[in-house]
Structure formats: structure tokens, C-alpha cells
Amino acid sequence: xxxxxxxxxxxxxxxxxxxxxxxxxxxxxxxxxxxxxxxxxxxxxxxxxxxxxxxxxxxxxxxxxxxxxxxxxxxxxxxxxxxxxxxxxxxxxxxxxxxxxxxxxxxxxxxxxxx
Numbered sequence: 001x002x003x004x005x006x007x008x009x010x011x012x013x014x015x016x017x018x019x020x021x022x023x024x025x026x027x028x029x030x031x032x033x034x035x036x037x038x039x040x041x042x043x044x045x046x047x048x049x050x051x052x053x054x055x056x057x058x059x060x061x062x063x064x065x066x067x068x069x070x071x072x073x074x075x076x077x078x079x080x081x082x083x084x085x086x087x088x089x090x091x092x093x094x095x096x097x098x099x100x101x102x103x104x105x106x107x108x109x110x111x112x113x114x115x
Contacts, residue, residue, distance in 0.1 A: 014069065016061050018044070018053065026053060029061040037073035038065060042085070054088045062092070066110050076106045 012033040018026040027044035040061075044053055065071060076094060078085045080102055094106035 014038075014065060016057070016064065018057050027057065029057050031061070031065050031069070031071075031074070033069055033071065037075050038069065038071045040074050040076050042088075050084065054084070055091055058088060058092050062108070062110070072110055074108045074110065076108075077103050078106060080104055 014031040014033065016029045018028060020026055025045065026048050027042065030041045032039040032041075040058075042054060042058060044057075062074065065074070074094075075097075076085075076089050078089060080086075080099070086104070086106075089106045089108075092108065094108045096104060097107040098105040
């Protein structure tokens with residue numbers, strides 16, 4: 001609980017909670033705001049994986065973070081074995097920036113961002 005309270009108070013962290021029409025928790029999208037970019041992290045509950053929620057929440061949250069924080073770039077670090085996440089980021093326009101042994105970095109350049 002303490003870590004969550006600290007997270008919510010931090011102006012450099014933006015957390016979007018995903019829920020259905022019954023307000024059941026489905027996952028979260030988190031942005032860590034850095035000087036010239038934001039790092040994104042997405043997690044979904046198991047029962048909604050593979051049903052389009054990942055891409056939909058990514059696209060909607062990108063619009064909101066652009067408007068709220070004016071970021072120019074979003075960076076995603078993805079485990080190389082997580083093929084569904086790689087597919088989602090690529091479909092959302094992210095470009096492969098760096099590949100490591102276990103993880104790869106994807107970057108989205110945002111037009112009109114100004115931070």
C-alpha cells in the first residue's frame with residue numbers, strides 16, 4: 001500500500017486503470033515521465049489477453065499522455081519472448097530502436113509533442 005501511495009503522488013508517473021462496464025479491474029498502463037520522453041508499461045489480467053485490450057488501451061493512453069504531459073517520445077522495453085506485446089507496439093507505430101539478448105527497445109515519435 002505504501003508503494004502505491006507514493007506512486008500516485010509522483011507527478012512524473014501517470015497511471016491509467018483499465019476496467020470494464022462493471023468497473024472490474026482489467027489492467028493498467030503506466031507512463032514514467034522523463035526529461036524528453038516517457039517510458040510505458042502495460043499489464044493486463046490474464047482473462048483479457050489476446051482480445052484487443054492491449055492495443056486499444058495503448059492507443060487511447062498515447063492520446064491522453066500526449067495531451068496531459070506533452071511528451072515527444074514514448075519508449076517501451078519488451079521481453080524478446082513476449083511476441084504479443086511486440087506485435088501490439090509495432091501495430092501502434094513503435095519502431096525497433098535497440099535489441100539486446102533478452103529485451104528490445106521500441107520507440108514512438110509523437111508528432112506535436114513539446115516537452
